Amino acid sequence: MKLFRSTAVVLALTTGLLALPAQAEVVQNSSGDPLYTAEAPGAFSMVADLLIARPLLIAATVIGAGVFVVALPFAATGGGIGDAGRALVVEPGKAAFVRCLGCTGDGYNKRQ
Template sequence: MKLFRSCAAVLALTAASLALTANAQEVQQNASGDPLYTVQAPDGFAMIGDLLIARPLLIGATAIGAAAFVVSLPFSAMGGGIGAAGRALVVEPGKAAFVRCLGCTGDGYNQRQ
């Protein structure tokens, strides 16, 4: 019975992903042409792959990075690299997991430097 439910769930997800429209453009710009407001419009397959594969892996990487940051904190403090270690181990995977839009490859926003 479990095999039947698993096959039915895979079939339903496949049918749902095929029903999504895939005519979105890769990158669109607004009428002002300002790159600050550049919007990505990924297709449905990218969104489903991001939701089912990439986001859980990135959330796990954020949790593992936080644990590694706590373990490496005394050594980072001695070397003066607490900020760099925090950004590399926690902030970057967290930003990729929680800030960017579903299926997008960027951060979800563009900041001016």
């Protein structure tokens, strides 16, 4: 019974924290050049991202890799290995490791 209560409390807290939106402000440079436009998230967004979102995204990447290995024979017969790999491993991995801390978009601004 104690395990059930502990699990219920953890689930309730996690669900409550995930329901809070982590919003970031967009700050533009005075030049107006989109190359120098930066997304400047607040401190609460960074803390929530670091403590909640990143561990969940890393876990989703690891679980997605396991599911991908299991689904690989089926994806190979259907010809969707690339799509399955992108959806299960690459997208959560990019969200976990490529985007800046507290940012809502994935990736970073690249110079072309």
